[in-house]
Amino acid sequence: MEAKWQSMVNHVQDIHEHGTPAFPCCAHPPLEGEARDKEWLEPGTTAAIKLERVTLRTALVKDVRKLSPQHQTYSLEAFHSLIIHFAPKHTGFSFLGMYSRLLMAALHFNHNSSREVARTSDGEVRYAVRYPRFCKGGWVVRPIKEKPSYAYAAALMESLSEGYSRSPETLRESSAVLSSTAPAPLSTSCQEIAKDEAVGLYLARHSRFNTGN
Structure with missing residues (x-):
């Protein structure tokens, strides 16, 4: 290259x-x-x-x-965008909640990554005009893909139901093992300080800016 x-x-x-x-x-x-x-x-x-x-x-x-002659990052960027759909940034999730949502995002992405382009009743490819920010007012034409499928969700629910019917205890044990692997919150790695001491240090740092008092 x-x-x-x-x-x-x-x-x-x-x-x-x-x-x-x-x-x-x-x-x-x-x-x-x-x-x-x-x-x-x-x-x-x-x-x-x-x-x-x-x-x-x-x-x-x-x-x-570092350029790739074959692969681009478009699919990776699309997956990252999909993660935000399943796990919005404005909402806080537990470790297991985030873990589950990431798995669901991966299932959805893999299941729908090979969608065909949508066509009209006459068999013609459908297109859409977009105005992306990087074009600064310009436009691009992109083919429209078929609507995403959620068949994986039905298959997942069926598999879960069958597993529970065979052995409910096995599912409970698997859930317990998964819960035990959750790491401690990041806040536990911080060194705690008494509130009075923290406030005193804060006031001492800012007292030099309050010369008028």
């Missing part, structure tokens, strides 16, 4: 042999006709030098090394 990115500086100067083992030459076929008749940057000119300084900055090249 780094070699390909660096080759771009050569390409815009009509240099297509790069001399690097990872990417020795441009991937395009020999340029002919209109593809060759372009206004290339002249090597050594101010424009070429400035472009090289911008594109080959150390910090930027380090980021390029």
Whole structure:
């Protein structure tokens, strides 16, 4: 990825042999006709030098090394958004409550991640126009997917019912084991302090700002 990115500086100067083992030459076929008749940057000119300084900055090249040629983070971002649906940030949950909601979010996401695009009665793909914030007033067109399915919930309830019918005690034991694995609240790791002492320290810290009293 780094070699390909660096080759771009050569390409815009009509240099297509790069001399690097990872990417020795441009991937395009020999340029002919209109593809060759372009206004290339002249090597050594101010424009070429400035472009090289911008594109080959150390910090930027380090980021390029981390790019994936195949995978994107869209699905991961969609899953994180789904977690907020199952576990809203404005509500506090216990450890087991949050754990359960994360599992439900994963079940829902996996069950619906391969949905087909929605179609009209005539078989045409349905589209929607969106106005995302990053477009700053612009718009994008995206195909509409079929509505999500909740069949996994029915399967989960059926499995739970069957398990309870076979052995209620086994379910109780599993629930007890899960509850015992819950970590202690984060507040227990804090060192407690007497309220009077805390208030005294607070007033001492802020007394220097109350010079008018």
